[in-house]
Amino acid sequence: MREGTLLPVELIDEIVGYVRHDKHALQACASVSRAWNAVARSYTFRRVTVKDEDKLSELEDLVQVDPDIGLCVRELIFGPFTPSKTYRASIKWVARIPRVLPAFLPQVRAIRFERLSDAAEYCDAKFFRAFTAFASVTRLVLDDSAVNIPTLRAFACSLPHLQELAVLGMLPLMVNVWQPPPLICRPRFTSLALDFAVQPSTTMADFLDWFHKSEARHTVRSLDLAVKVLDAKPVNTLLAAIGPTLDHLGLKLQALFSSSWECDRKCAPSPPAPADACHKAVAHHVPHLPIFFFFAQLSRAPSVSRPAAPYARWPCTTPCHVR
Known part of the structure; x- marks a missing residue:
């Protein structure tokens, strides 16, 4: 292992950080010099x-x-x-x-x-x-x-x-x-x-x-x-x-049953009170209608920057995916 280094530590850190998910690359970096070994060790562990x-x-x-x-x-x-x-x-x-x-x-x-x-x-x-x-x-x-x-x-x-x-x-x-x-x-x-x-x-x-x-x-x-x-x-x-x-x-x-009585507006979660307090709202894997009403109300808040309102399906048989 060489004692010296030709690169600033900050640049070494950037290079090693780029390959931090590659085990073999980290091992190779650690063998360059003491300076490289110190930086590589911090990412390895x-x-x-x-x-x-x-x-x-x-x-x-x-x-x-x-x-x-x-x-x-x-x-x-x-x-x-x-x-x-x-x-x-x-x-x-x-x-x-x-x-x-x-x-x-x-x-x-x-x-x-x-x-x-x-x-x-x-x-x-x-x-x-x-x-x-x-x-x-x-x-x-x-x-x-x-x-x-x-x-x-x-x-x-x-x-x-x-x-x-x-x-x-x-x-x-x-x-x-x-x-x-x-x-x-x-x-x-x-x-x-x-x-x-x-x-x-x-x-x-x-x-x-x-x-x-x-x-x-x-x-x-x-x-x-x-x-x-x-x-x-x-x-x-x-x-x-x-x-x-x-x-x-x-x-x-998440729906455990695909029955129409689950798809009732009365089951919909209420938006935060006041609704404009929430700055970001996201819906994932929403299979049912109630959440549609929830985001329809929430999206009217002026400070909601990225509401992800899913589309509704009726009858609800399979989940619709919203990312």
């Missing part, structure tokens, strides 16, 4: 994926031996967890996550769990108290994970500086936990993305009941929500409460 207990042990050993690597990590991804005969036994290592890593990852900004199953069984009160050590994390994503509402609330209340919470699909929880985990911090996130389209109505109702009582109700500025058409009433209540403060609103209404 920017996003770290941990799929099993062995990988977690390797990461713990690595950041303890070389603390500079821990300074490079910006995003931690745990999973995807794949079902197997020993799945329930092998996933217990999840409880180890906050024991060592927080002290060596002071600049991590995002944590993502993919296909985490039965989190409530392994993420107990001790886990969440240790999880608060990830004080630098501002974004938390639970993607296709089996969590109950108490566990979801505990995740949201265990990160003191959490700004973005995304629940991208919730799977049925197979384990009942009678003792809810503690709520340690007061959530003040500004961005909320929830997918309750395949959940029982009581699941969303339980979450909204907690949300309305939390301080996050006053801090959310961006909302992306996926719900069933039949759950439009709780959506009305939510929009009435936080509509005036929203800057972004995204709705996805």
Whole structure:
């Protein structure tokens, strides 16, 4: 490896950043010189994926031996967890996550769990108290994970500086936990993305009941929500409460049945009150007529810059896609 460099560090950073998604290109950049290696390392360890207990042990050993690597990590991804005969036994290592890593990852900004199953069984009160050590994390994503509402609330209340919470699909929880985990911090996130389209109505109702009582109700500025058409009433209540403060609103209404009685204007969500408080509205995968009326009302607000009003189909048999 050569000691010198003929290019400014800023230019090296731009070049390496251009190929940051190519593993082999990053390895080649790291072998040019010490200056190139330092820049390439920052991109190599920017996003770290941990799929099993062995990988977690390797990461713990690595950041303890070389603390500079821990300074490079910006995003931690745990999973995807794949079902197997020993799945329930092998996933217990999840409880180890906050024991060592927080002290060596002071600049991590995002944590993502993919296909985490039965989190409530392994993420107990001790886990969440240790999880608060990830004080630098501002974004938390639970993607296709089996969590109950108490566990979801505990995740949201265990990160003191959490700004973005995304629940991208919730799977049925197979384990009942009678003792809810503690709520340690007061959530003040500004961005909320929830997918309750395949959940029982009581699941969303339980979450909204907690949300309305939390301080996050006053801090959310961006909302992306996926719900069933039949759950439009709780959506009305939510929009009435936080509509005036929203800057972004995204709705996805999912139909479980293709019956005409679902396509009733009475089921349509009401626009935020006042409607001109929302600056951007987007509709995705909207299969039914009620949302058409919603965006027809919302689009009359003068400050809505990009309303995406879907077309209506009658009778509703297949979803129409709006991007």
